[in-house]
Amino acid sequence: MSAAVSRNRLPIAATAGLLLGAAIMVTPLVWTLLLSFKSNAELMRDSATAFSAPYTLENYRSILVGSSVSRWLLNSLIVSLGTTAGVLILCSLAGYAFARLDFPFRRTLFVFVLLGLAVPEQAVILPRHQFFALLGLHNSYPGLILPGLVAPFGVFFMTQYFRAIPRDLDEAAMLDGASRFTLFWKVLLPLTIPAQATLGVFTFLGSWNDYWWPLISATTSDRFTLTVGLASAQMNYAQTSGLGFLMAQAVFASIPILIVYIIFQKQIVRAMAGTAVR
Amino acid sequence: MTRSRGKAGHLSGYAFAGPFLLLYATILVYPLLLGIWLSFQRADLFGARTWVGFDNYARLLTDPTFHQSVLNTFVLALLIVPPLTVIALLLALALNRATRTAAVFRGIFFSSSVLSVTIVTLIWRFILTPDAGLVAEISQVLGREPLPFLSHPDLTIPSLAITTIWWSLGFPIMLFLAGLQQVPPDIYEAAALDRSSRWSTFWRITLPSLRRTLVLVIMLQTAAQLQLFGQAQLLTAGGPSGASRTMVLFIYEVVFGRWDLGYGAAAAEILFLLVLGITLAQYWAITRREAER
Amino acid sequence: MLSLELDRIRKAYGDTLVLDDVSLGMDAREFIAFLGPSGSGKSTLLRIIAGLETADSGEVRLDGQRIDHLHPGDRNVAMVFQHYALYPHMTVRENMAFGLRNARVPKGEIDERIAQAAKVLEIEDQLDKKPGQMSGGQRQRVAIGRAIVKQPRLFLLDEPLSNLDAALRTRTRVELAQLRQRVDAGVIMVTHDQAEAMTLADRIVIMNDRRIQQIGAPMEIYTRPANAFVAGFVGSPAMTLVKAALEPGEGPFARVRLGDGAQVETRVSRAGLPVDGPLRLGLRPESVRPAAAGTGTTEAEVLLVERLGDRTLVYARLANGEEVTAQDEGNSRIRMGDRIGLAVDGKAAHLFDADGTGHHAEAAA
Numbered sequence: 027m028s029a030a031v032s033r034n035r036l037p038i039a040a041t042a043g044l045l046l047g048a049a050i051m052v053t054p055l056v057w058t059l060l061l062s063f064k065s066n067a068e069l070m071r072d073s074a075t076a077f078s079a080p081y082t083l084e085n086y087r088s089i090l091v092g093s094s095v096s097r098w099l100l101n102s103l104i105v106s107l108g109t110t111a112g113v114l115i116l117c118s119l120a121g122y123a124f125a126r127l128d129f130p131f132r133r134t135l136f137v138f139v140l141l142g143l144a145v146p147e148q149a150v151i152l153p154r155h156q157f158f159a160l161l162g163l164h165n166s167y168p169g170l171i172l173p174g175l176v177a178p179f180g181v182f183f184m185t186q187y188f189r190a191i192p193r194d195l196d197e198a199a200m201l202d203g204a205s206r207f208t209l210f211w212k213v214l215l216p217l218t219i220p221a222q223a224t225l226g227v228f229t230f231l232g233s234w235n236d237y238w239w240p241l242i243s244a245t246t247s248d249r250f251t252l253t254v255g256l257a258s259a260q261m262n263y264a265q266t267s268g269l270g271f272l273m274a275q276a277v278f279a280s281i282p283i284l285i286v287y288i289i290f291q292k293q294i295v296r297a298m299a300g301t302a303v304r
Numbered sequence: 305m306t307r308s309r310g311k312a313g314h315l316s317g318y319a320f321a322g323p324f325l326l327l328y329a330t331i332l333v334y335p336l337l338l339g340i341w342l343s344f345q346r347a348d349l350f351g352a353r354t355w356v357g358f359d360n361y362a363r364l365l366t367d368p369t370f371h372q373s374v375l376n377t378f379v380l381a382l383l384i385v386p387p388l389t390v391i392a393l394l395l396a397l398a399l400n401r402a403t404r405t406a407a408v409f410r411g412i413f414f415s416s417s418v419l420s421v422t423i424v425t426l427i428w429r430f431i432l433t434p435d436a437g438l439v440a441e442i443s444q445v446l447g448r449e450p451l452p453f454l455s456h457p458d459l460t461i462p463s464l465a466i467t468t469i470w471w472s473l474g475f476p477i478m479l480f481l482a483g484l485q486q487v488p489p490d491i492y493e494a495a496a497l498d499r500s501s502r503w504s505t506f507w508r509i510t511l512p513s514l515r516r517t518l519v520l521v522i523m524l525q526t527a528a529q530l531q532l533f534g535q536a537q538l539l540t541a542g543g544p545s546g547a548s549r550t551m552v553l554f555i556y557e558v559v560f561g562r563w564d565l566g567y568g569a570a571a572a573e574i575l576f577l578l579v580l581g582i583t584l585a586q587y588w589a590i591t592r593r594e595a596e597r
Numbered sequence: 598m599l600s601l602e603l604d605r606i607r608k609a610y611g612d613t614l615v616l617d618d619v620s621l622g623m624d625a626r627e628f629i630a631f632l633g634p635s636g637s638g639k640s641t642l643l644r645i646i647a648g649l650e651t652a653d654s655g656e657v658r659l660d661g662q663r664i665d666h667l668h669p670g671d672r673n674v675a676m677v678f679q680h681y682a683l684y685p686h687m688t689v690r691e692n693m694a695f696g697l698r699n700a701r702v703p704k705g706e707i708d709e710r711i712a713q714a715a716k717v718l719e720i721e722d723q724l725d726k727k728p729g730q731m732s733g734g735q736r737q738r739v740a741i742g743r744a745i746v747k748q749p750r751l752f753l754l755d756e757p758l759s760n761l762d763a764a765l766r767t768r769t770r771v772e773l774a775q776l777r778q779r780v781d782a783g784v785i786m787v788t789h790d791q792a793e794a795m796t797l798a799d800r801i802v803i804m805n806d807r808r809i810q811q812i813g814a815p816m817e818i819y820t821r822p823a824n825a826f827v828a829g830f831v832g833s834p835a836m837t838l839v840k841a842a843l844e845p846g847e848g849p850f851a852r853v854r855l856g857d858g859a860q861v862e863t864r865v866s867r868a869g870l871p872v873d874g875p876l877r878l879g880l881r882p883e884s885v886r887p888a889a890a891g892t893g894t895t896e897a898e899v900l901l902v903e904r905l906g907d908r909t910l911v912y913a914r915l916a917n918g919e920e921v922t923a924q925d926e927g928n929s930r931i932r933m934g935d936r937i938g939l940a941v942d943g944k945a946a947h948l949f950d951a952d953g954t955g956h957h958a959e960a961a962a
Contacts, residue, residue: 036398040394040398043394043398044395044398044399044409047391047395047413048409048412048413050470051412051413051415051416051470051473052412053438054427054428054431054438054470055415055416055427057427057431057438058427058430061430116323116324116327117324119320119321119323119324120320120321120323120324120325122320123316123317123318123320123321124321127316127317127320127321128317129316129317129318129321132317135321135325139324139325139328142328142332142333144580144583145332145336145576146527146531146575146576146579147531148531148552148555148572148575148576149336149339149572149573149575149576150332150335150336150339151335151572152339152342152555152559152565152568152569152572153334153335153336153338153339153342153569154331154335155559156338156342156565157334157335157338172327172331173331175324175327175331176327176328176331176332178328178332181324192680192682194678194679194680194681194682195682195684197647197649197669197676197678197682198676198678198682198683198684198743199684199695200648200649200668200669200670201647201648201649201669201670201674201675201676201696202670202695202696202699202743202747203668203669203670203671203696203699203700204670204695204696204699205699206316208699210320212695213684216686217685217686219686231418234420235418235419235420235421237420237421237422237533237534238533238534238552242556242560252420252422253420253421253422253423254422256420256422256423256426257422257425257534257538260422260425260426260429260538261538269430272426272430273426273427273430275426276423276426276427279420279422279423280418280419280420280423283418283419283420284415284418286418287414287415287418291411294414294478
């Protein structure tokens with residue numbers, strides 16, 4: 027936020043619109059938060075009681091004790107962290123190869139990978155489901171993680187980042203007697219840390235919030251991720267029974283992602299800037 | 305000797321790129337081709353396959369349920385993309401300031417984007433539900449009958465649109481903000497020296513400078529909304545009687561409800577072509593206009 | 598004893614030949630500058646010595662051993678890059694230690710070498726900074742330090758001063774000159790700045806058009822340029838070259854007639870010159886003096902006067918349209934448009950024959 031930022035004041039109408047918009051954004055979130063602290067019995071009588079005391083931690087206690095939510099949270103963490111780590115490793119290796127190494131069909135393969143950006147999920151998800159069933163990968167962590175590792179955008183992103191590093195550094199390292207792996211590991215990779223953070227955050231967000239694939243791949247409750255688990259809870263509950271409990275689950279499930287968002291806000295914003303400039 | 309060094313270079317290239325390429329081929333390329341092949345089959349989940357040529361595509365052309373889902377998908381995209389783009393642009397203009405308040409507001413408008421579709425629908429289900437929802441409570445305070453947002457055929461699609469706009473605002477706002485940061489400040493200074501009004505500054509300077517971002521937002525959002533799935537499945541289950549069934553939901557139901565894999569695959573290929581075609585058409589229309597200027 | 602030898606190095610990028618059979622021998626502790634315009638192949642040659650490029654044919658030997666098939670890290674050479682190429686994420690200390698660690702130098706010795714280099718370069722208090730926190734001049738020192746700690750047989754400097762501002766450049770030039778006294782190794786520096794080459798190098802290798810044009814000590818290059826290219830490239834302002842024809846005569850030295858009819862008596866031996874065919878007369882500005890109109894060797898009209906304080910450069914046009922640069926005192930009264938005489942010092946004149954080869958006054962004379 028520098029010189030291009032306008033410093034003049036907003037007109038009153040715009041300020042009012044902004045406040046109204048913010049209210050529309052925030053109210054559902056606040057309401058959810060309030061509901062999560064109400065006892066289910068009280069909400070059964072009247073959900074409007076959400077706006078007044080008494081509040082209770084009972085719903086959160088139920089989550090931690092004897093519900094599947096903790097299990098789903100663990101699954102989500104394993105899948106999202108696994109996917110993120112995998113994407114960072116694969117895309118860094120491939121990005122370095124495409125940016126720096128000379129091998130047969132390098133350009134062709136790169137274009138081939140870029141074409142993958144144009145393939146939407148629904149064009150591959152059903153046959154992939156078939157294929158994974160054949161391999162017996164459903165209801166397993168590898169089955170949930172593997173599809174997320176195919177990230178053409180990540181390869182493109184890392185390739186561009188490696189390309190932007192001056193070749194002088196490669197040459198200096200070669201003269202310093204570095205092997206190809208030392209060059210990659212000790213000189214170039216540390217310089218891509220900002221890109222790793224950006225790609226990592228987006229991969230984590232995407233994986234955490236993914237719905238389609240875990241919905242069809244994880245069919246037993248103990249392999250549900252949070253998104254799928256909460257969807258099943260949502261469908262199973264009669265409308266208002268356990269409303270507070272349901273909302274507590276929503277809040278609970280959002281906490282990790284909000285933490286990631288708050289910590290990595292800078293990377294997110296910078297990545298958007300990059301996307302817009304392209 | 306020199307030649308042997310070159311050869312080592314070849315090998316290491318594949319050593320570095322190989323793992324990704326292998327996964328790419330097996331988990332993306334192979335299913336893509338398998339999907340096309342499946343769309344010409346009568347196939348169920350248990351492995352029975354017969355080649356039926358274009359039968360699945362022909363059936364789709366005469367299937368009113370599919371027609372309805374295509375129509376719903378396009379209506380939803382039209383209800384979502386233009387308002388989303390305009391609102392996001394206005395918000396970005398208002399929030400493109402270096403103040404602390406602006407930063408807080410940016411955080412607020414982006415916060416919903418990090419939630420998963422499950423949580424978004426969970427929240428909105430209990431906002432829109434007529435017997436206990438937030439909107440119902442507000443209507444009652446105002447002395448009105450609550451509307452059956454999630455069960456009336458005329459209201460389900462707008463409800464899905466509103467939910468989606470609420471959920472998706474953050475990303476376009478960020479893109480617009482980033483675009484605004486790229487506008488060189490001296491243009492604004494020049495405009496101020498020319499006594500340009502706020503209004504004409506917007507139309508003559510800001511908007512043309514944001515052209516590329518605008519194109520990007522519209523293209524990304526259209527492609528995303530044509531693939532709308534989770535909201536429809538969770539909030540309205542495509543109902544009542546298919547009034548809010550989207551194409552992806554149709555595919556999901558055909559495959560995982562009716563086990564008609566070949567038919568679902570054919571529908572998926574059609575959606576794939578539609579998304580690709582519309583994105584390319586938008587890109588073409590816009591770049592052509594740019595070339596004419 | 599020869600340290601570096603280049604033997605018929607040839608290199609092409611696709612169809613474009615950039616080095617054509619270049620050969621060169623260098624003494625063990627010699628400082629050599631590759632001087633030439635951009636595109637002359639001088640950087641490519643340096644990179645071939647470093648191992649960053651592979652020659653298509655030819656041999657590179659260091660201390661009698663072939664090194665052209667070796668990995669750059671195994672050649673016992675160190676390079677200082679034009680843009681320094683310091684590793685941005687490492688501290689100065691780590692930057693200097695990186696190559697030594699790769700070479701498995703014991704830790705104690707690494708520390709010792711770094712401490713010593715840091716002392717020489719006066720960067721002892723900078724060792725824990727990262728390059729991004731330092732000024733251009735400091736980074737330059739670190740880049741040199743990173744080369745020194747390796748104790749190589751040969752230093753390669755790629756345009757080492759081009760990124761420094763004018764004041765710093767002069768100072769660093771002095772420091773480089775002092776530094777080379779301390780290291781027991783040869784130095785090759787690529788530059789396009791002739792002042793840099795003249796002040797630092799023992800010998801200058803002038804490169805142009807894929808080939809070495811001349812190898813020689815700085816004054817030799819200046820006073821006895823091998824050909825018209827070297828004559829025009831070295832010296833500022835450039836040597837004037839005007840058309841000339843050999844006058845028939847008996848004496849040992851050549852007498853030539855200029856395009857405007859004036860005659861100049863040179864000290865260039867008549868014997869080596871082609872009997873007929875066009876010549877060019879080369880005149881450094883300091884060997885052409887303005888004189889009162891009607892006196893001197895020939896007449897000219899003043900086009901431009903450049904006052905440099907200690908001397909004045911006079912750009913003048915001969916009657917046949919050719920231009921000549923002359924040098925006058927600092928307090929010269931000459932003005933643009935004046936008609937003046939020019940006194941040519943024939944003893945310092947050079948002659949270049951049709952293919953550009955230079956002929957110079959006898960050294961003894």
